[in-house]
Amino acid sequence: MKLGRVTGSVVATQKDPSFEGVKILLLQPLDENLKPQGDAIAACDVVQAGVGDLVFFEGGREAALALENAFNPSDATIIGIVDAMEVRP
Amino acid sequence: MILCKVIGNVVSTQKHTHYEGEKILIVQPIDAQGKAAGKSLLAIDRAQAGVGDRVLVNDEGNSARLIIGNSQAAIRTVIVGIVDAVDVYAAER
Numbered sequence: 716m717k718l719g720r721v722t723g724s725v726v727a728t729q730k731d732p733s734f735e736g737v738k739i740l741l742l743q744p745l746d747e748n749l750k751p752q753g754d755a756i757a758a759c760d761v762v763q764a765g766v767g768d769l770v771f772f773e774g775g776r777e778a779a780l781a782l783e784n785a786f787n788p789s790d791a792t793i794i795g796i797v798d799a800m801e802v803r804p
Numbered sequence: 805m806i807l808c809k810v811i812g813n814v815v816s817t818q819k820h821t822h823y824e825g826e827k828i829l830i831v832q833p834i835d836a837q838g839k840a841a842g843k844s845l846l847a848i849d850r851a852q853a854g855v856g857d858r859v860l861v862n863d864e865g866n867s868a869r870l871i872i873g874n875s876q877a878a879i880r881t882v883i884v885g886i887v888d889a890v891d892v893y894a895a896e897r
Contacts, residue, residue, distance in 0.1 A: 716828070716846035716881055718814075747812060747830050747844040762818050771814065771828075771846050773878055776865050781820055781878035794878060795819030795828075802812035802830060803855050 717752075718745040718797070721768045725757050733787035740764060740793065742772060747802050758791035769797040806842075807887065808833050808861045810853050814846060822877045829853060829883060831861055836892045847881040848872075860885035 723741035727734075742758040743751050749769070761781055764770050770793045772778070778792040779785055808831035816828065827849040833842035838858075845863065850871060853859045862868055865880040872879050 718846065747832070752843065761820060771816070773880060775880065777878040777880045780876055781822075785876060792878070795816040795823060797814055797816055798818075799815040800812060800830070801855075804811050804832070 716771045716773050716794070718747070718749070718800075719743060719758070719770050719772050719793070720745055720749075721760075721764050721766050721770060721793070722755060723766060731788055733782075733784050734759070734789075737761075737782060737787075737789075738763075740766075742770070742791065742793065744772075745769075747804075756791050758793050759789045760793045762793060762796055764793050764796055769800075771795050771797060805860045805862050805884065806833050807836070807890070808845075808847075808859050808883075809838070810855050810857045810859055810883075811844065812855060820878060822872075822874065822879055823848070829855070831859065831881075831883065833861075834858070836890050845881050847883050848879060849883045851883050851885050853883050853886055858887040858890070859883045860887060
Protein backbone atom coordinates (compact mmCIF):
# COMPACT_ATOMS: atom_id res chain seq x y z
CA MET A 716 0.00 0.00 0.00
CA LYS A 717 1.12 3.54 -0.76
CA LEU A 718 -0.09 7.03 0.07
CA GLY A 719 -1.57 9.29 -2.61
CA ARG A 720 -3.40 12.57 -3.13
CA VAL A 721 -6.52 12.64 -5.31
CA THR A 722 -5.88 15.40 -7.84
CA GLY A 723 -8.75 14.97 -10.26
CA SER A 724 -11.34 12.66 -11.74
CA VAL A 725 -11.53 10.69 -14.97
CA VAL A 726 -14.81 10.11 -16.80
CA ALA A 727 -14.98 7.30 -19.35
CA THR A 728 -18.20 5.91 -20.78
CA GLN A 729 -16.57 3.55 -23.28
CA LYS A 730 -14.46 1.20 -21.21
CA ASP A 731 -13.92 -2.40 -20.21
CA PRO A 732 -17.29 -3.83 -19.05
CA SER A 733 -15.79 -4.90 -15.71
CA PHE A 734 -15.24 -1.18 -14.97
CA GLU A 735 -18.96 -0.42 -15.30
CA GLY A 736 -20.06 1.67 -12.31
CA VAL A 737 -16.50 2.02 -11.06
CA LYS A 738 -15.35 5.57 -10.29
CA ILE A 739 -11.91 6.49 -11.65
CA LEU A 740 -9.83 9.25 -10.07
CA LEU A 741 -6.53 10.93 -10.88
CA LEU A 742 -4.00 10.13 -8.14
CA GLN A 743 -0.53 11.49 -7.31
CA PRO A 744 1.47 8.90 -5.33
CA LEU A 745 3.22 10.39 -2.28
CA ASP A 746 6.06 9.32 0.01
CA GLU A 747 5.74 9.26 3.80
CA ASN A 748 6.53 13.01 3.93
CA LEU A 749 3.66 13.63 1.48
CA LYS A 750 6.12 14.62 -1.25
CA PRO A 751 5.10 13.57 -4.79
CA GLN A 752 6.75 10.25 -5.74
CA GLY A 753 6.56 9.15 -9.37
CA ASP A 754 4.00 10.11 -11.98
CA ALA A 755 0.29 10.71 -11.48
CA ILE A 756 -1.87 7.67 -12.30
CA ALA A 757 -5.52 6.86 -12.83
CA ALA A 758 -6.94 4.69 -10.05
CA CYS A 759 -10.29 3.06 -9.37
CA ASP A 760 -12.07 4.25 -6.22
CA VAL A 761 -14.14 2.06 -3.89
CA VAL A 762 -14.25 4.36 -0.85
CA GLN A 763 -15.91 7.48 -2.30
CA ALA A 764 -12.72 9.56 -2.19
CA GLY A 765 -12.89 13.12 -3.50
CA VAL A 766 -10.45 15.52 -5.08
CA GLY A 767 -7.92 16.72 -2.49
CA ASP A 768 -8.30 13.68 -0.24
CA LEU A 769 -5.20 12.01 1.18
CA VAL A 770 -5.73 8.32 0.47
CA PHE A 771 -3.89 5.00 0.30
CA PHE A 772 -4.06 2.63 -2.63
CA GLU A 773 -3.00 -0.86 -3.62
CA GLY A 774 -1.50 -1.99 -6.91
CA GLY A 775 -1.02 -5.25 -8.73
CA ARG A 776 -3.43 -8.12 -8.17
CA GLU A 777 -4.69 -6.53 -4.95
CA ALA A 778 -6.01 -3.58 -6.99
CA ALA A 779 -8.26 -5.96 -8.92
CA LEU A 780 -9.31 -7.90 -5.83
CA ALA A 781 -10.47 -4.65 -4.21
CA LEU A 782 -13.30 -4.26 -6.74
CA GLU A 783 -16.68 -5.97 -6.49
CA ASN A 784 -16.07 -8.10 -9.56
CA ALA A 785 -12.49 -9.26 -8.91
CA PHE A 786 -11.91 -10.12 -12.57
CA ASN A 787 -10.90 -6.68 -13.93
CA PRO A 788 -7.83 -4.98 -15.38
CA SER A 789 -7.34 -2.42 -12.60
CA ASP A 790 -3.72 -1.98 -11.52
CA ALA A 791 -4.39 0.74 -8.91
CA THR A 792 -7.37 0.99 -6.57
CA ILE A 793 -7.91 3.47 -3.76
CA ILE A 794 -8.78 1.41 -0.68
CA GLY A 795 -8.87 3.97 2.14
CA ILE A 796 -9.05 7.62 3.08
CA VAL A 797 -6.48 8.82 5.63
CA ASP A 798 -8.03 10.53 8.69
CA ALA A 799 -4.72 11.13 10.45
CA MET A 800 -1.13 10.01 10.13
CA GLU A 801 2.08 10.42 12.09
CA VAL A 802 5.67 9.91 10.89
CA ARG A 803 8.80 9.77 13.08
CA PRO A 804 11.74 8.77 10.85
CA MET B 805 9.95 -11.02 3.61
CA ILE B 806 11.80 -7.75 4.05
CA LEU B 807 13.40 -6.14 7.06
CA CYS B 808 11.82 -2.78 7.91
CA LYS B 809 11.64 -0.15 10.59
CA VAL B 810 8.24 1.19 11.65
CA ILE B 811 8.33 4.97 11.12
CA GLY B 812 4.71 5.97 11.54
CA ASN B 813 1.07 5.06 11.61
CA VAL B 814 -2.07 5.83 9.62
CA VAL B 815 -5.59 6.17 10.99
CA SER B 816 -8.43 5.54 8.55
CA THR B 817 -12.11 4.94 9.25
CA GLN B 818 -13.41 5.06 5.67
CA LYS B 819 -11.63 2.10 4.07
CA HIS B 820 -12.18 -1.12 2.17
CA THR B 821 -14.03 -3.80 4.19
CA HIS B 822 -11.00 -6.14 4.03
CA TYR B 823 -9.09 -3.55 6.08
CA GLU B 824 -11.70 -3.12 8.79
CA GLY B 825 -10.25 -3.62 12.28
CA GLU B 826 -6.70 -3.67 10.91
CA LYS B 827 -4.00 -1.40 12.29
CA ILE B 828 -1.98 0.33 9.54
CA LEU B 829 1.66 1.30 10.07
CA ILE B 830 4.18 2.99 7.81
CA VAL B 831 7.35 0.91 7.35
CA GLN B 832 10.71 1.85 5.87
CA PRO B 833 12.73 -1.04 4.35
CA ILE B 834 16.22 -1.22 5.89
CA ASP B 835 19.38 -3.27 5.34
CA ALA B 836 20.99 -5.44 8.00
CA GLN B 837 22.92 -2.44 9.30
CA GLY B 838 19.70 -0.44 9.66
CA LYS B 839 20.30 1.91 6.73
CA ALA B 840 17.25 2.85 4.65
CA ALA B 841 16.97 0.57 1.62
CA GLY B 842 14.03 1.47 -0.60
CA LYS B 843 10.73 3.33 -0.54
CA SER B 844 8.42 3.35 2.48
CA LEU B 845 5.24 1.29 2.44
CA LEU B 846 2.00 1.04 4.37
CA ALA B 847 1.49 -2.31 6.06
CA ILE B 848 -1.15 -4.08 8.12
CA ASP B 849 0.19 -4.87 11.59
CA ARG B 850 -0.29 -8.44 12.74
CA ALA B 851 2.53 -8.41 15.33
CA GLN B 852 1.48 -5.56 17.65
CA ALA B 853 4.44 -3.49 16.40
CA GLY B 854 4.92 0.17 17.30
CA VAL B 855 6.80 3.12 15.86
CA GLY B 856 10.57 2.55 16.12
CA ASP B 857 10.37 -1.27 16.07
CA ARG B 858 12.38 -3.33 13.61
CA VAL B 859 9.96 -5.69 11.94
CA LEU B 860 9.61 -8.50 9.41
CA VAL B 861 7.25 -7.53 6.61
CA ASN B 862 5.62 -9.93 4.17
CA ASP B 863 5.15 -7.99 0.93
CA GLU B 864 3.56 -10.66 -1.28
CA GLY B 865 -0.14 -11.09 -1.96
CA ASN B 866 -0.61 -14.82 -1.82
CA SER B 867 1.05 -15.29 1.55
CA ALA B 868 -0.70 -12.16 2.87
CA ARG B 869 -4.06 -13.71 1.96
CA LEU B 870 -3.05 -16.93 3.73
CA ILE B 871 -2.09 -14.94 6.85
CA ILE B 872 -5.30 -12.91 6.74
CA GLY B 873 -7.30 -16.06 6.03
CA ASN B 874 -9.27 -14.65 3.10
CA SER B 875 -8.35 -15.90 -0.35
CA GLN B 876 -9.92 -12.81 -1.95
CA ALA B 877 -8.43 -10.16 0.36
CA ALA B 878 -7.02 -7.07 -1.37
CA ILE B 879 -4.06 -7.15 1.05
CA ARG B 880 -0.37 -7.60 0.25
CA THR B 881 1.82 -5.98 2.90
CA VAL B 882 1.61 -7.46 6.40
CA ILE B 883 3.90 -7.04 9.42
CA VAL B 884 4.46 -10.61 10.58
CA GLY B 885 7.08 -10.28 13.29
CA ILE B 886 9.17 -8.03 15.51
CA VAL B 887 12.91 -8.49 15.12
CA ASP B 888 14.99 -8.95 18.29
CA ALA B 889 18.41 -9.31 16.71
CA VAL B 890 20.10 -9.39 13.30
CA ASP B 891 23.51 -11.12 12.97
CA VAL B 892 25.43 -10.92 9.72
CA TYR B 893 28.47 -13.21 9.27
CA ALA B 894 30.96 -11.93 6.71
CA ALA B 895 31.29 -14.49 3.90
CA GLU B 896 34.49 -16.61 4.45
CA ARG B 897 36.76 -16.11 1.50
